[in-house]
Amino acid sequence: MTMLSPVGSGFDLSSVDPSSTPGFSGGKKQGKKAFDKGGAELADLQERLFADSRAGGTRRVLLLLQAMDTAGKGGIVRHVVGAVDPQGVSLHAFKAPTDEEKAHDFLWRVRAHLPAPGSIGVFDRSHYEDVLIARVRQLVPPATIEERYGQIVDFEREVVAGGTALVKVMLHISPDEQKARLAERLDRPDKNWKYNPGDVDERALWPQYMEAYQVALTRTSTDSAPWHVVPADKKWYARWAVQQLLLAALRDIDPQWPAATYDVAAEKARLAAT
Amino acid sequence: MTMLSPVGSGFDLSSVDPSSTPGFSGGKKQGKKAFDKGGAELADLQERLFADSRAGGTRRVLLLLQAMDTAGKGGIVRHVVGAVDPQGVSLHAFKAPTDEEKAHDFLWRVRAHLPAPGSIGVFDRSHYEDVLIARVRQLVPPATIEERYGQIVDFEREVVAGGTALVKVMLHISPDEQKARLAERLDRPDKNWKYNPGDVDERALWPQYMEAYQVALTRTSTDSAPWHVVPADKKWYARWAVQQLLLAALRDIDPQWPAATYDVAAEKARLAAT
Numbered sequence: 001m002t003m004l005s006p007v008g009s010g011f012d013l014s015s016v017d018p019s020s021t022p023g024f025s026g027g028k029k030q031g032k033k034a035f036d037k038g039g040a041e042l043a044d045l046q047e048r049l050f051a052d053s054r055a056g057g058t059r060r061v062l063l064l065l066q067a068m069d070t071a072g073k074g075g076i077v078r079h080v081v082g083a084v085d086p087q088g089v090s091l092h093a094f095k096a097p098t099d100e101e102k103a104h105d106f107l108w109r110v111r112a113h114l115p116a117p118g119s120i121g122v123f124d125r126s127h128y129e130d131v132l133i134a135r136v137r138q139l140v141p142p143a144t145i146e147e148r149y150g151q152i153v154d155f156e157r158e159v160v161a162g163g164t165a166l167v168k169v170m171l172h173i174s175p176d177e178q179k180a181r182l183a184e185r186l187d188r189p190d191k192n193w194k195y196n197p198g199d200v201d202e203r204a205l206w207p208q209y210m211e212a213y214q215v216a217l218t219r220t221s222t223d224s225a226p227w228h229v230v231p232a233d234k235k236w237y238a239r240w241a242v243q244q245l246l247l248a249a250l251r252d253i254d255p256q257w258p259a260a261t262y263d264v265a266a267e268k269a270r271l272a273a274t
Numbered sequence: 275m276t277m278l279s280p281v282g283s284g285f286d287l288s289s290v291d292p293s294s295t296p297g298f299s300g301g302k303k304q305g306k307k308a309f310d311k312g313g314a315e316l317a318d319l320q321e322r323l324f325a326d327s328r329a330g331g332t333r334r335v336l337l338l339l340q341a342m343d344t345a346g347k348g349g350i351v352r353h354v355v356g357a358v359d360p361q362g363v364s365l366h367a368f369k370a371p372t373d374e375e376k377a378h379d380f381l382w383r384v385r386a387h388l389p390a391p392g393s394i395g396v397f398d399r400s401h402y403e404d405v406l407i408a409r410v411r412q413l414v415p416p417a418t419i420e421e422r423y424g425q426i427v428d429f430e431r432e433v434v435a436g437g438t439a440l441v442k443v444m445l446h447i448s449p450d451e452q453k454a455r456l457a458e459r460l461d462r463p464d465k466n467w468k469y470n471p472g473d474v475d476e477r478a479l480w481p482q483y484m485e486a487y488q489v490a491l492t493r494t495s496t497d498s499a500p501w502h503v504v505p506a507d508k509k510w511y512a513r514w515a516v517q518q519l520l521l522a523a524l525r526d527i528d529p530q531w532p533a534a535t536y537d538v539a540a541e542k543a544r545l546a547a548t
Binding site: 051054055074077078081082085086087089091093122124179182183186189190192193194195197200203204257258259260262264267268270271274 | 352363534
């Protein structure tokens with residue numbers, strides 16, 4: 001069984017099968033069961049991480065999600081991140097930049113939303129839009145795109161050095177699966193609001209997007225901030241896989257309950273006297 | 275069976291039994307079962323509310339939580355709000371005001387964190403601290419406290435008029451239950467970090483706090499922004515009761531899936547052609 005490996009040298013996005021389930025040998029039923037078990041551990045580890053931050057710890061986690069439309073970013077947030085105490089999560093969805101954001105360098109708005117110590121931050125899209133749609137739609141000159149890869153690597157090195165475990169995930173679906181998911185949004189009245197005619201326009205640029213992803217993934221996957229491409233045609237698998245990546249990051253931090261900073265016996269006596 | 279009623283004329287906080295379960299006739303087991311069922315409805319209603327906001331709707335919900343220490347605000351957020359998609363929640367915990375916040379009027383920082391259309395906002399503490407601890411600890415002159423009740427009523431009227439269903443909850447525990455919960459934080463090493471020696475100092479001011487609550491509740495409970503005092507010695511009951519208040523607010527809004535703003539048949543044809 002293939003494991004889900006980080007993007008390394010020689011990586012070829014076109015060789016990743018979006019319907020595969022690397023690292024998991026069972027089917028949907030076993031996948032959901034494993035997922036439910038992982039949620040409890042994730043919630044526990046996040047609470048420990050939060051407690052650690054109260055005692056001065058600086059560690060935190062940032063899950064960065066990139067994907068083609070309908071790949072399931074929203075489902076990851078709802079199901080994977082939803083298992084964690086809302087007080088321990090800071091979520092930001094990056095849209096097309098505002099005028100104010102455009103007046104700054106492309107990393108400015110990203111810095112403003114980095115998670116605080118003790119929390120799990122989630123970026124629904126990110127600074128990678130500035131080398132993905134910006135490249136495909138030629139929003140800036142090619143030389144600017146070229147510069148950005150290096151700026152991103154430097155920026156992420158700084159973020160990681162500051163105590164953040166950076167989990168970068170591309171949810172990878174096939175064009176056929178996207179077609180089926182868009183069709184469902186058109187078929188179901190309760191899903192119509194999720195459909196945008198622009199989705200079909202972007203879909204027409206699939207090969208260009210895959211090329212932009214291939215370049216971005218290989219230019220910005222580093223030892224300290226690696227990319228993972230998660231096959232996402234099977235929703236249950238993608239959710240389990242992203243949960244595993246978060247669990248691995250948190251287990252690596254291994255946050256511990258902080259020791260009391262006061263005299264426990266003395267406080268017990270004070271409380272008893274009330 | 276007594277129902278959980280909003281604070282009205284003649285309300286007397288000292289007559290509310292913190293261990294009672296108004297509106298619920300069963301015990302803990304039935305309470306948890308009812309709670310699990312409510313979570314799914316809450317998540318569904320919030321998604322509809324979010325969809326409505328995408329179509330231009332302005333409705334939103336704000337849950338405002340006030341309580342003595344250990345009354346269970348954190349548990350409400352984790353369990354009640356935790357059932358909702360994190361993308362639909364905006365949470366803010368108000369701490370002692372910063373220097374910047376102190377340089378503005380007391381409602382300034384609160385305005386900055388009001389929820390956006392489509393979301394459920396949660397205030398863990400709020401502008402009521404400015405008539406609770408501020409009154410008990412005499413942080414400002416009595417005349418200033420006196421003015422604030424009216425300012426709060428005016429402010430909340432404006433918030434509600436803007437499309438916000440305001441759910442104001444005081445979680446009400448007994449001094450004995452607080453003592454037991456503080457003792458547990460001292461007894462369990464994994465809970466030591468939650469204990470603060472200052473908690474015992476505040477505890478000594480219990481009667482003054484209850485008097486401040488009594489005044490605040492009766493002066494600021496209005497038809498459009500009523501207070502509910504939720505007995506909170508039984509955690510399962512408090513969670514169920516707050517969930518019911520949120521459900522009532524959302525059922526009253528009754529958000530509907532928005533109709534498509536595009537030609538569904540034409541889009542189906544465009545998609546099929548890709």
